[in-house]
Amino acid sequence: MTRKTVRIAMNGVTGRMGYRQHLVRSILALREQGGLDLGDGTVLWPEPVLLGRREHALREIAERHGLDRVSTDVDAVLADPSVDIYFDAQVTSAREEALTKAIAAGKHVYTEKPTATGLDGALALARLAHDKGVKHGVVQDKIFLPGLRKLKRLVDGGFFGRILSVRGEFGYWVFEGDWQPAQRPSWNYRAEDGGGIVLDMFPHWDYVLHELFGRVTSVQALAATHIPQRWDENGKPYDATADDAAYGVFELEGGAVAQINSSWAVRVHRDELVEFQVDGTEGSAVAGLRGCRVQHRGATPKPVWNPDVPATEVFRDQWQEVPDNAEFDNGFKAQWELFLKHVYADAPYHWDLLAGARGVQLAELGLKSSAEGRRIDVPEISL
Template sequence: MQEIGIIMNGVTGRMGTNQHLIRSILAIRDEGGVELPSGERVMPDPLLVGRNERKLRELSEEHGVDRWLTDPDLETCLDGDDEIYFDSQVTPRRPEALLKAMEAGKDVYCEKPLAGDLETALEVAQTAERSGVKHGIVQDKLWLPGLLKLQRLIDQDFFGDILSVRVEFGYWVFTGHIQPAQRPSWNYRAEDGGGIIDDMFSHWSYVLENLFGRVEAVRCLEKTHVPERVDENGEAYEATADDAAYAIMELEDDVVAQLNSSWAVRVNRDDLLEIQVDGTRGSAVAGLRDCKTQHHANTPKPEWNPDTPKEHDFYEDWEPVPTNRELENAFKIQWKKFIRHVVSDEPFPWDFAAGARGVQLTEASYQSADEQRRVAIDELEI
């Protein structure tokens, strides 16, 4: 069996540990590797890299990973034989590490966002193109069961002409004063790369682009609703980053998308993420795992009358989309695709150019909020 060495930098963070190491690479290892088109299998061999020696040692011992190095040894491990460099560090540290990895000839895969600003993202994407290495960025939400069901409806032309998309995302993140926060404190400090626009709009970029079309313009309002929070050490700090954003985006083919993203909202919907799509022939609402539809023929005909009690249950008018096959963890699915891309040259369109477009949307949204106007988004040339 063939082995492929993977340098995993930043793996001691929450996402790096849970989604990328445990639920992806180690799960693939436990399954006997990635099956290639030839029927052969390739086994990932991770090398864990991070800044916290204690966490690295504990991860190594707990999960049977033989190889690990602390962050100052990054250049040392880039000199080795590992084929892939993966980065899930905090955003400000990512571009420099990716550039070093590409200079060393490594194929590169990373978390989003690609960089903290568009100029740097373009530099990284253009370097990747010039260097000839294979490159990819995490776009995990495309393989969530709910969004795969939504993609199936689009492929079957269920909606007719798509008119609009509404995205509702978020939940209440505790401030830390009474209950510990369930997100790290750096998320709420702009100087550390925090903010819900930085965190989520790279996601909305690829979700909208892959399902409905390119974002051509944005109007955005950002807010810091909660001005003070308490960090992991029990110390109060000023929240300098946005914890909510409200946007209207214009997509190709005259589709309008409305997106509410908030860490200061209490959930009154079926899931933490819901995407409603309305078309001339039908509508659908997709969550993380489920999706329900309402066809034109089954659409009720309500009339506005606030003077009488509501008797109609509008939820009853929707039909669930069946789960026709067992679906894997979304991060693991994309990891398998990238490994096959590296080893067997299978197509992989989720590259650094897509990552740069995510940063472009983020930057345009901040510009729109700062200048209180609509901002057009040009097509990027990499």
């Protein structure tokens, strides 16, 4: 076996997602398993270069995990020829500029979403990467979750017949920050800093719907700011200028209709923080992060509406659990492996910056739909 060292500049690892899912559970997990075997006698050995604005926080993470390269100088790291890949998990407002620099420097780029705060910027990134000939990928983690992988297995196997509708519920109560600390950073609730649940979650819903059921052809959305005042990390009150809830209806290619509610101001009465129900002519399914339950047409009960008597059926017991039938790795790690194989073994990969731009487009049109109170068509985009 030949070991090939791959240096990855990782910007934003002091944040929750960048640290836990991308550094610890993906890149460091690859190191713990001995690297990534490309299948041709080569093993990739990832060497993270930790980037950020707070050197003391970067050094604390590096010491915790036995790493030796940290920097607060993005330009210097991008000028280093030994760095192969630039990864971005910064705040949304800083991402477009950093990705532009990385692509211009000839680095392969892998990034969280949204890739930019507007469609023009997202498309410019995709076109620049295409023109520079670098490999590029966008994190689309939810399609790698066990529950949604089971759901896709059902779709691919024709379980549903003709799919009629998709209903999604996502969200949880994010504390305001006054009497309990908030679970999300304060910039998420300031539009001027790139915050808002539409910009955060509609890119997710775009790729979930596109990958499993078909391209989104129209959107009708209502965005709301239910909690107008919150408290930041220093305990200071601030005005929430970004939306914290969104209620969307999406028409899909092929005729199915999706309804997805997204909220940081909802208390959970579900099995998981996100659930999707899919109904088709031949069967239905409910999928969460890990589990997936089904009810086939031939096993569908015949309930009768009668508000005068108590319900005697336990409806949840009438569904069947879908077996794993496979071993599911961490979704973020699984996509990192595919991207690294794409870069170093030219394996196929289609979750690129153009796919990321499509998610930004849906968010942009969703906000426009909410502001104008109308349904808006979603045109196809291309380079």
